[in-house]
Amino acid sequence: MEKWKQVTFRNRMIMIFLISSLLPFICLGWISFYTIDSILDNKVESALQSNLKQDLLILENTLNNLNHVSQQLAYGGGMIRMLEQLEQEQEPYERARLLTEIKSDLNVLTFSNPNVGLLMYYYPEMDEIQFENFRVREDFDPDKLPVMASYPEMTYYGPHKSYNGSINQYVFSTMRKINVIGQDVYLYMETGRNALETLFAPQSQIQQEGNRRLLILDDQGRIAFSEKPEDYPVNAIFPGDLEQASSGYDKDFFWNREVSNQGWSIVSVLPEQELNKERNQWIIQIVGFFLVFLLLSVLFAWLLWKMVYRPLDKFNREIKSLIRSDSKDSMEVTRIPEFDYLLLQIRSMKVKIWELYADIEQKEKRRADLEVEKMLYQINPHFLMNTLDTVHWLAVMNGQKEIDKLVLSLNKLLYYNLGKLGETSTIGDEITALKEYMQLQQIRYDFAFDVDVDVDENAMSLPSPRFILQPLVENALYHGVSDDGYIHVDIKVKEQLEITIQDDGVGMSEETIQRLLEDDEVESQKVGLGIGMRYVKRMLKSNYGDQATLRIKSEKGKGTIVFLSFPITGGEETA
Structure with missing residues (x-):
């Protein structure tokens, strides 16, 4: 198997073509040979046996005639x-x-x-x-x-x-x-004269090679007459098994025997090569046809290889050209429609690949610029957090508890929200950050709204995308809830983690809902509804793909319900 794996495509194709072409011919030839061999054997042996019977009949008639005449004279x-x-x-x-x-x-x-x-x-x-x-x-x-x-x-x-x-x-x-x-x-x-012309040929013909020879045996199996004295001398016992068979092979001869009514017998011996002469001629013809067929098969295999391998060589050159952006576009064709179509597709793919390379290269340059910009932007948040920490200690020292509470909540919220997106977060972390955010809002605006958070204890330690609850609650505050309204956050563990955020605000139309769910660019310059919803959708898509669900149900004057579900485990972490 390992050696087969190392055989080239060209050699495999030639081997498979030759096997598929020659195997039926070989099988047909073998069956034909077996059939012809049986026919020839039956034909030759039957002909020899028939001729021998005819010879015996002639000889018996001749001797019977002598016997009849002698009886007339004797009796x-x-x-x-x-x-x-x-x-x-x-x-x-x-x-x-x-x-x-x-x-x-x-x-x-x-x-x-x-x-x-x-x-x-x-x-x-x-x-x-x-x-x-x-x-x-x-x-x-x-x-x-x-x-x-x-x-x-x-x-x-x-x-x-x-x-x-x-x-x-x-x-x-x-x-x-x-x-x-x-x-x-x-x-x-x-x-009489010429009485046995049909039985015995003249002496000149008897000596010719490739003819049948006759032997006459007495009733004891001894040779009384032989046309082949060098192999079957007169007075010798015939070597064939006369008791078991009426025909067989002896030395290089095939023999047939017919026994007369008087007990003597006549035997014909034929050289084996003469017996197989017609079969050998047929074999020579079959071998000739086989060689011609083999040459034609090799020729067609070579043409098939040339027809397939040359286009593959063009494909190889096209693929190699993918790594060289400065390579010239080739317009070579194979003149085989299927291969030409594939070549066109490869060339089209090459153009698209290099366009993608250029786009990736451009994005890499922009990414490097963004990294620098990101580092610059990170300076201000860290400076702000350090400054807030200083304000916190000044408030503690001066006994300003409200200011201390405000600054401490803001510092914790900023620390959580400014953390790296790839860091691990849980539902418990999200709830803590949400409470800090709600405390800041209540201090800032002195709202009387009520926020009710109902969380399944089993959900607190479950993984969750970072910063996913605050945008949805913020949307409810800015765009739905009045001063004396309420917001209910419900988190349950079922087949998936299910989060429901419900408010009793002004609600929204169906058109607004569809725009929020389907249009990523809606109100992209505003703070809150547009940016927050777009962020949540992208985080769910990035982490869970089609396994996450986001739905909004709302009626004018009756509030809004945002339903969110995603797998309890799994998903890719946000990069």
């Missing part, structure tokens, strides 16, 4: 009878007639069955052949022929080279024992 009464007569006949003319008749019958049988090739009778005791229909090679030896299946009276051979001296082809052959009295005679037959 037909006429041919056996003529052979027995020939064996017993001594008269030359009659022997010649029988020989001619036997050969004529054999020729008729041969010509009527084009799938029958060389045909002859073999006498193993004398190692002689008779009644052959074609010239026989001198090296005839049935013991050297590859046996496919052997039965008591008949044996199937081959494929092997034909003993027909006029052809040079591979043939299948059979040898059947003939029941002739007095001696052992065997009928030897071969398949």
Whole structure:
């Protein structure tokens, strides 16, 4: 995760784009490969199995034809009878007639069955052949022929080279024992010319690479014929598990097997690379498409990065220019509406920021001037308080109790009111200052009005903004209460601190109330109502925001009620 956090936006964007682009393609490719692989396997294996069945059918039909012909010659009464007569006949003319008749019958049988090739009778005791229909090679030896299946009276051979001296082809052959009295005679037959062209290709094609090869196994699983003798030699046991499966893999070959009704079997072997040839071609095509798609994805990712990263670079330059007030306004655009709009907003923000900087700088200068002015103004109040303190002691020394009381109350009130606004104040402090103020007013004007302060004991220690009660009571004195009137101050603790200041004065109109609550500049040059109400509103806003409430209820001739509430705790201290 930490390494990912250090990857740049450009690299992240390229990686995410490549993943989002290539992942569906990879998934689709994998699913396609799995599907195509299954289809190809089924297609190739089914084709091989189908061809092998066809080959077996052809071979079985051919051998069945030989078997049928041999049965006619072995069990037909006429041919056996003529052979027995020939064996017993001594008269030359009659022997010649029988020989001619036997050969004529054999020729008729041969010509009527084009799938029958060389045909002859073999006498193993004398190692002689008779009644052959074609010239026989001198090296005839049935013991050297590859046996496919052997039965008591008949044996199937081959494929092997034909003993027909006029052809040079591979043939299948059979040898059947003939029941002739007095001696052992065997009928030897071969398949005819081109009878197995569809099964075995010419020798020149057999040696070509990438073709199917055929093996013929006897009923014991021994190889009787092999088109791939270097890997599957004749007379060797076929290495495949013939008992458990009809197809499988051996070495670098895929093999299929079909078993005949006589027990021998035919096996096709195909190089594995030939089996996978079509699949490999498909994989090469997919890889090619993938590489092209990858290059296109990288190109589009680069274009996307260029389209996004260059505008970001412009944003970076614009943001850096914020710290330089003398930087020139750039008019560069990205030609992308969304980015151009953001650039315009940043440039507009930069202008406003520097305007704010200038305004703050101007205010700081004014603040410094005000600090000096404040120090000058603080000299007079302190001098006044020191002077009042001197008057207080002179009054005490001369026995002027009224003057002493007046000066002491004034000194305490000035000390409280001139304190720093940020200092902590409580409701108790406010009540004390309010009482000092009311005492001064009563001494000064000799009023007979009554001020009733009702405070919840739990509220005395609660925090309060400084100098918040006196302005409201002062407003009631100057603008509402007559000489014999009253002012009631009520402070209660509920969910908030609630302060109510009620008088029985002349009251005010609704327009005046709205002007006091909403207009900060009302009667700003007057002492009392305008300045006092404006100060209270600002103190509440500064300390409590929208959590504080100030309401005024009044009727002409019926007095005024000022309702004030703010949170018991919290709020920011006034700066």
